[in-house]
Amino acid sequence: KAGVTQTPRYLIKTRGQQVTLSCSPISGHRSVSWYQQTPGQGLQFLFEYFSETQRNKGNFPGRFSGRQFSNSRSEMNVSTLELGDSALYLCASSLGTGKAKLFFGSGTQLSVL
Amino acid sequence: AQSVAQPEDQVNVAEGNPLTVKCTYSVSGNPYLFWYVQYPNRGLQFLLKYITGDNLVKGSYGFEAEFNKSQTSFHLKKPSALVSDSALYFCAVRDMDTGFQKLVFGTGTRLLVSP
Numbered sequence: 001k002a003g004v005t006q007t008p009r010y011l012i013k014t015r016g017q018q019v020t021l022s023c024s025p026i027s028g029h030r031s032v033s034w035y036q037q038t039p040g041q042g043l044q045f046l047f048e049y050f051s052e053t054q055r056n057k058g059n060f061p062g063r064f065s066g067r068q069f070s071n072s073r074s075e076m077n078v079s080t081l082e083l084g085d086s087a088l089y090l091c092a093s094s095l096g097t098g099k100a101k102l103f104f105g106s107g108t109q110l111s112v113l
Numbered sequence: 114a115q116s117v118a119q120p121e122d123q124v125n126v127a128e129g130n131p132l133t134v135k136c137t138y139s140v141s142g143n144p145y146l147f148w149y150v151q152y153p154n155r156g157l158q159f160l161l162k163y164i165t166g167d168n169l170v171k172g173s174y175g176f177e178a179e180f181n182k183s184q185t186s187f188h189l190k191k192p193s194a195l196v197s198d199s200a201l202y203f204c205a206v207r208d209m210d211t212g213f214q215k216l217v218f219g220t221g222t223r224l225l226v227s228p
Contacts, residue, residue, distance in 0.1 A: 004156075006156075031214050033214050033215065033216075035216075035218075042218060042219075042220050042221060043203065043216075043218040043221075045215050045216065045217070048213060048214050048215060050214075055213060056213045056214070056215050058215075090156055090157065092157075092214070092216075094214050096214060099145070099164060100214070101147070101159055101162055102147075102159070102214060102216060103159065104149075104156035104157040104158070104159075105156050106154075106155055106156045107155075107156050109154075
């Protein structure tokens with residue numbers, strides 16, 4: 001069974017640009033969550049999508065957005081990039097029920113110059 | 114609000130010795146506790162979880178964790194450390210009652226196992 005796939009693996013952007021990250025969950029998983037990992041702030045929850053609907057959101061500015069498609073694949077978009085957006089962005093998938101565990105992808109390393 | 118605390122930034126242990134990585138939690142509902150491990154330039158790998166039941170939970174790679182409700186702790190343990198266990202370890206909590214998948218992570222503890 002294939003794991004969680006995130007593309008691209010690495011990205012380099014400049015300030016003011018926008019970026020789209022992609023996540024393909026494990027087959028059959030309906031929930032996709034996104035996390036930002038930085039050395040200073042650690043792992044922080046961005047948002048969760050379940051059956052194409054955002055059902056939980058973290059404390060991030062509106063520049064961070066996402067969506068989920070009918071096949072459960074998810075994209076995350078960051079507009080007007082800032083230097084502080086440099087981070088490892090992790091996607092996690094799960095069945096979406098209360099006792100389900102999360103499976104993480106290897107992440108997308110975003111560098112903003 | 115849910116939270117977890119990992120009081121040690123780093124734990125050093127010699128290979129073959131037992132190891133403990135500490136975690137304490139705070140939740141309003143029923144805790145759903147996890148340990149994940151992260152190797153360099155990789156995502157998080159699941160080690161073990163606690164929902165209900167036995168307070169001693171066994172997980173992957175010989176790791177186990179002890180749930181202590183009175184001390185609100187969920188320490189990760191291994192009887193005999195390996196050099197390959199060197200990595201970053203995260204404790205996390207989720208409020209099981211909501212059904213939401215949001216995990217609240219601790220700050221992480223770097224484990225260094227010396228030969």
